[in-house]
Amino acid sequence: MQKKYHIVTYGCQMNVHESEKIAGILHKMGYEETAEKENADIILFNTCCIRENAENHAFGNIGALKKLKKANPNLLIAVGGCMTQEKGKTDVLKKKFPFIDIMFGALNFEELERLIIKKQAQKKKVIEIREKEGEIVEGLKPFRTSYPNAWVNITYGCNNFCSYCIVPYVRGRERSRKMANIIAEVESLVAEGYKEITLLGQNVNSYGNDLNDGSNFATLLDKVASIEGKFRLRFMTSHPKDFTEEVVSVMKKHDKICKCVHLPVQAGSNRILSLMNRRYTREKYLEEVAFLRKALPQAEITTDIIVGFPTETEEDYLQTEDLVKTVGFASAFTFVYSKRQGTKAAEMEGQIDEATQKDRIMRLVALVNSLTREKSQKYIGKTVEILCEDYDEKKGLYLGRDEFGRMGYFSSKENKIGEFVNLKILSANGISLHGELTD
Numbered sequence: 001m002q003k004k005y006h007i008v009t010y011g012c013q014m015n016v017h018e019s020e021k022i023a024g025i026l027h028k029m030g031y032e033e034t035a036e037k038e039n040a041d042i043i044l045f046n047t048c049c050i051r052e053n054a055e056n057h058a059f060g061n062i063g064a065l066k067k068l069k070k071a072n073p074n075l076l077i078a079v080g081g082c083m084t085q086e087k088g089k090t091d092v093l094k095k096k097f098p099f100i101d102i103m104f105g106a107l108n109f110e111e112l113e114r115l116i117i118k119k120q121a122q123k124k125k126v127i128e129i130r131e132k133e134g135e136i137v138e139g140l141k142p143f144r145t146s147y148p149n150a151w152v153n154i155t156y157g158c159n160n161f162c163s164y165c166i167v168p169y170v171r172g173r174e175r176s177r178k179m180a181n182i183i184a185e186v187e188s189l190v191a192e193g194y195k196e197i198t199l200l201g202q203n204v205n206s207y208g209n210d211l212n213d214g215s216n217f218a219t220l221l222d223k224v225a226s227i228e229g230k231f232r233l234r235f236m237t238s239h240p241k242d243f244t245e246e247v248v249s250v251m252k253k254h255d256k257i258c259k260c261v262h263l264p265v266q267a268g269s270n271r272i273l274s275l276m277n278r279r280y281t282r283e284k285y286l287e288e289v290a291f292l293r294k295a296l297p298q299a300e301i302t303t304d305i306i307v308g309f310p311t312e313t314e315e316d317y318l319q320t321e322d323l324v325k326t327v328g329f330a331s332a333f334t335f336v337y338s339k340r341q342g343t344k345a346a347e348m349e350g351q352i353d354e355a356t357q358k359d360r361i362m363r364l365v366a367l368v369n370s371l372t373r374e375k376s377q378k379y380i381g382k383t384v385e386i387l388c389e390d391y392d393e394k395k396g397l398y399l400g401r402d403e404f405g406r407m408g409y410f411s412s413k414e415n416k417i418g419e420f421v422n423l424k425i426l427s428a429n430g431i432s433l434h435g436e437l438t439d
């Protein structure tokens with residue numbers, strides 16, 4: 001009987017794509033995917049440590065496997081990702097969950113095949129965490145599950161050390177993939193029929209800084225957008241301190257590049273931005289937004305915002321609200337500050353109490369939602385091009401997104417997944433649109 005695997009993924013798109021690579025390794029070893037943990041021969045957790053919530057979640061889910069492991073001692077349990085990469089975390093995991101068989105880190109997941117074989121040959125658990133980032137491993141074939149969308153890493157790691165963020169500590173310094181490898185990967189994805197490619201990096205705009213061959217993000221974007229075929233091109237994430245006019249001109253040059261930029265602002269107060277070590281001011285951010293909108297009037301901007309950062313006053317928070325209204329973001333991911341051991345912000349005086357954090361996040365979410373709803377209403381009566389991505393069984397409707405990331409639902413007798421369709425928008429509900437096919 002074929003061996004089966006089950007992967008549980010936490011965190012960001014970067015991790016979701018890493019799980020596709022892990023799945024690729026397991027398929028190469030002869031495993032196939034199962035949605036049921038009970039049927040699996042190996043259960044793998046690809047963890048995240050950016051927020052305390054994600055860690056707690058993983059702890060809960062790993063703990064819940066104790067019974068399953070007891071009933072089936074041959075079951076392999078592996079834990080990898082950002083959490084195991086944190087200093088001292090493997091000791092905590094070992095103590096709390098002695099039934100884990102394999103632990104690896106975000107910096108050596110490519111070695112999973114060797115680690116599984118090693119574990120199968122010995123009784124002892126296998127714990128191998130690489131402390132420092134190594135060379136980029138090329139040639140892993142991800143087992144992609146997100147057709148017609150495909151994610152392509154362009155950089156790994158981060159050099160920015162935002163004071164609240166643990167990423168540079170667990171994912172190492174920034175490393176860029178060679179441009180030729182990225183282009184070859186996108187070319188083969190387009191040839192396979194993928195219709196939307198997203199270039200991924202913690203800060204895509206600093207792509208190439210470590211290559212010393214003159215490569216930069218604008219050149220890469222230009223080359224990828226010049227690949228023949230009908231597909232959409234997105235990129236994330238853009239750090240505002242590195243977002244260049246050159247990138248905007250490349251966006252303008254190619255219809256394929258979605259005119260939607262994810263530009264995390266994090267806070268609207270200069271004092272908080274400086275404490276966060278973001279290295280831009282509110283004024284600089286607004287200048288970039290104005291430049292982008294002048295060059296591309298249709299452009300939409302999405303963002304990330306943190307509330308309740310240490311020492312944040314009501315006045316600071318109101319400046320964030322003000323910035324949100326001024327920019328008019330298409331959507332925003334909003335977060336309560338999460339204290340991460342080992343970061344500068346965790347040592348700061350003036351940590352904000354939970355009630356104040358809760359109050360601010362609720363007000364911010366209400367504001368963001370009202371702006372999003374307002375934007376959605378403006379779609380009614382318009383016809384938009386949607387890339388159909390999936391079928392919602394519960395709703396009995398197909399769904400997809402327009403170039404600005406707005407979700408559109410529609411009904412169709414034929415399977416439209418992977419097709420660009422024109423949708424006349426009839427109604428809007430929060431962030432999602434409902435329409436009918438016009439062709």
Ligand code: SF4
Nearest residue numbers: 158160161162165167
């Ligand atoms: S840019 Fe800042 S927030 Fe983003 S991953 Fe790097 S350190 Fe973290």
